[in-house]
Amino acid sequence: MFDWLQHFADWLIYAVIGISPQSHLGEALNFFVYDTIKILILLFLITFLMGIVNSYFPIDRIKNFLSRNKLYGGEYLMASTFGAVTPFCSCSSVPLFIGFVKGGIPLGVTFAFLITSPLVNEVAIAIFLGMFGVKATLVYVVSGILLGVISGAVLGKMNLEPLLTDWVRQVWKQAKADQEVFDAEKTTFVQRIPTIIKEAFGIVKSVLVYVLIGIAIGAAMHGYVPEGFFEQYIGKDTWYAVPLAVLLGIPMYANAAGIIPVIQVFVAKGIPIGTSLAFMMAVVGLSIPEATLLKKVMTTKLLLIFFGVVAACIILSGYLFNLIL
Template identity: 65%
Template sequence: MIQKFADWLVYDIFGLKDTTPIGEAVNFFLYDSIKILVLLFFISLIMGIINAYFPIERLRNYLTSRKLYGLQYFFAALFGAITPFCSCSSIPLFIGFVKGGIPLGVTFAYLITSPLVNEVAVAMFIGTFGLRITAIYVISGILLGMAGGFVLGKMKLEPYLSGWVQQIQHSSAESDKWETGNTPFIKRLPKIIHEAWNIVRGVLLYILIGIGIGALMHGYVPEGFFEQYMATDNWFAVPLSVILAVPMYANAAGIVPVIEVFVAKGIPIGTAISFMMAVVGLSLPEATLLKKVMTWRLICIFFGLITLFIIFLGYLFNAVL
């Protein structure tokens, strides 16, 4: 429905053509802005209800228990793999996890994996590259989320969350004290809706700026621009492809056809997949949205670590595939 509305508004009402860069950019901006804002509000609403009725302290204790032996990172990465979100769409749930007090490393495991692996991309991957390469990609995406979440969790980066998030966490902790489980839902609902709207309002500007950057990249980056830098067989093709991919913004399903073209034109499969991982897992729009949630120092640590992991996987894929 959102896509149909964006198409109607841009192409029928505004009179823009879907074959022009401005038409593609405006359509992309409207569609993603509405989608992410609606998603953010409803996820915040759901997390508010969960926080009000679910024993979140018990979940926090469970996820920080040593008895799990690191499986909490696997569970978070697996949950990321089955949620069909792009990098920017994953951020609302990331905010909900942080607000609920879920350990930061576990939350990062979800944030890393969610855009990399989803059922649509997996189906397209199977049809394009076969079962073997698809299985390797899915497993590596989940392992990347687990490893990244584990390392980031061990770095104790909570002080580098933004003051806005820390205030939300404090407000959430305080709200647990003013109500008991006997309070009727209908009386809690107005406060839950108000808190959800405050979260949307707090990140609105960052969402619009981030999606605006993505829309410009989506509409105006010329076709074939990246291929000339990735096609040559040299040692720095993998890191260069990852660096070139960061300004881009697309979901996994949208980038798979591009990767198919890359491989058909002779680009090594590992280089192409590392480009795809960087496009869907790291992007300037994502960094802009994360700025409301994290300090620049934490964003740089997050991007730097995942970039190194993706480069390593690119070399590994080229060696074994």
């Protein structure tokens, strides 16, 4: 989908600017250009599409539907499964997360999507299948979806909506105001487009600084963390290897397809597969760049709760993988 963008980043950094592809700086800048443009495009498109949805399906109606007890937790499974079929990394998932929040979808359900989306996707499944076989792949897919369901359900029971930022509440109010105008004036779809586009650009503008800071952090880590750095710390067969792997993985930033070959190297060097998978899930499911982007919609307390719950689930998964794989 974004092959053209990767070619553009390669051309700009390696051909126009003239930085070597083998250099740390070249790799970091290439990563920064590619991910920044990709996330801004995704943010605008998703916000625009959610604006269209909101203009025809009022926020309260969507929220009430997904909050009904009749679903018996099925809404978390639906969101987590949707996350599994969307090929986004943690930072790329944030625009859709913002769109869900803007649409008034319950926070726990939104978290279920946000957690699963970077962990599981078709590219990662194909690579995982070729490297580790059917059994490990099934465990990886099922655990990724369940991790989203369980974490989302736990977070959903904690009544965390008051911990969203004032910016989110302003977005909700604006969406409701726009809907009231549309209903009162009985505007057509074409007449609604300029308002929806204006609102989408406004959201992109309001989070631009967070996007740039987050991706810059990720690019620096992507380009400058030395090879072999992690093996020396998580290669030991000790009880604390799994939580240590998660703690070391959180500052990193990569998508599942990019980190799986690294995990193969870990396993080949004798690191237990559960410890390796815990590291992978922390890298793709939690990251400092992701936290920077989410800071626009979450207070610090909510960010810490979110990271803590997901990290705990990943650690438990790592121990479980080491027992069964």
